[in-house]
Amino acid sequence: xxxxxxxxxxxxxxxxxxxxxxxxxxxxxxxxxxxxxxxxxxxxxxxxxxxxxxxxxxxxxxxxxxxxxxxxxxxxxxxxxxxxxxxxxxxxxxxxxxxxxxxxxxxxxxxxxxxxxxxxxxxxxxxxxxxxxxxxxxxxxxxxxxxxxxxxxxxxxxxxxxxxxxxxxxxxxxxxxxxxxxxxxxxxxxxxxxxxxxxxxxxxxxxxxxxxxxxxxxxxxxxxxxxxxxxxxxxxxxxxxxxxxxxxxxxxxxxxxxxxxxxxxxxxxxxxxxxxxxxxxxxxxxxxxxxxxxxxxxxxxxxxxxxxxxxxxxxxxxxxxxxxxxxxxxxxxxxxxxxxxxxxxxxxxxx
Numbered sequence: 001x002x003x004x005x006x007x008x009x010x011x012x013x014x015x016x017x018x019x020x021x022x023x024x025x026x027x028x029x030x031x032x033x034x035x036x037x038x039x040x041x042x043x044x045x046x047x048x049x050x051x052x053x054x055x056x057x058x059x060x061x062x063x064x065x066x067x068x069x070x071x072x073x074x075x076x077x078x079x080x081x082x083x084x085x086x087x088x089x090x091x092x093x094x095x096x097x098x099x100x101x102x103x104x105x106x107x108x109x110x111x112x113x114x115x116x117x118x119x120x121x122x123x124x125x126x127x128x129x130x131x132x133x134x135x136x137x138x139x140x141x142x143x144x145x146x147x148x149x150x151x152x153x154x155x156x157x158x159x160x161x162x163x164x165x166x167x168x169x170x171x172x173x174x175x176x177x178x179x180x181x182x183x184x185x186x187x188x189x190x191x192x193x194x195x196x197x198x199x200x201x202x203x204x205x206x207x208x209x210x211x212x213x214x215x216x217x218x219x220x221x222x223x224x225x226x227x228x229x230x231x232x233x234x235x236x237x238x239x240x241x242x243x244x245x246x247x248x249x250x251x252x253x254x255x256x257x258x259x260x261x262x263x264x265x266x267x268x269x270x271x272x273x274x275x276x277x278x279x280x281x282x283x284x285x286x287x288x289x290x291x292x293x294x295x296x297x298x299x300x301x302x303x304x305x306x307x308x309x310x311x312x313x314x315x316x317x318x319x320x321x322x323x324x325x326x327x328x329x330x331x332x333x334x335x336x337x338x339x340x341x342x343x344x345x346x347x348x349x350x351x
Contacts, residue, residue, distance in 0.1 A: 120180030
């Protein structure tokens with residue numbers, strides 16, 4: 001059983017991290033191994049301990065081991081969780097935000113949602129659950145190749161809604177991990193929230209499966225770490241070049257065209273507001289308005305707004321006109337792209 005020790009901050013440790021005072025350009029020249037990151041010394045450590053408490057409360061004796069890497073993932077064949085390096089320190093989070101416009105898992109709620117999801121993969125691996133015939137009948141064959149992209153069905157009730165982008169629909173293993181995460185969440189109201197959904201049967205299956213197998217010792221007990229930051233000799237600059245290139249493989253879409261009708265590439269006045277910032281600040285009102293207008297679920301609309309914010313940031317769009325007009329245009333935009341997805345006119349989502 002993994003233990004993440006609680007370690008107080010010290011002046012000595014701070015002094016051992018001179019990179020925290022570097023400018024971004026200098027920080028990007030460092031290699032991952034130069035950062036000397038340790039989970040137990042980081043802000044993510046209390047959240048890992050919280051995950052372990054949640055597993056204990058559910059009667060799950062297995063605790064996945066964790067390490068820092070370049071991205072979130074749980075490797076095939078190893079029942080552990082890789083956590084992105086930028087969650088090791090606020091300075092690295094600031095760099096991630098500057099380079100990618102957001103910090104995936106950058107607050108407690110978001111990081112716990114991802115940790116629960118990755119714990120589902122780790123539990124699946126530890127107990128070899130996917131090899132069971134009943135698992136395959138419920139979620140599909142885990143042997144299916146992972147697609148480079150998938151077309152989401154926003155209205156489907158055959159899948160739980162946990163992470164963004166209807167991620168349960170990407171692959172049978174993601175379907176299981178998302179279902180496990182919903183089941184694991186403390187005080188989860190899944191029995192009520194999913195009562196009339198086909199996904200309810202998947203949640204009941206996970207509930208029964210856990211009670212059957214988790215009194216047993218895990219079959220796979222490897223403590224290996226895949227691509228750990230501590231031995232990674234790639235520079236942060238090279239990492240971000242690759243990451244930005246991957247995210248930039250985004251062809252011109254109907255969504256982009258809608259955004260260009262509402263916002264502008266050039267600021268029309270001094271102090272013009274970035275469209276991404278404007279949408280983020282008005283997100284509650286926009287979602288509520290479009291939910292009422294289209295009589296649809298809030299989850300779908302929030303995912304559409306998240307996509308719009310990401311694209312606005314990537315395209316460097318600005319708001320033009322006064323706030324009242326900008327809100328009216330933004331409501332039209334959000335309703336339009338939500339309809340595009342409902343009609344399955346949208347581009348595939350990249351896994």
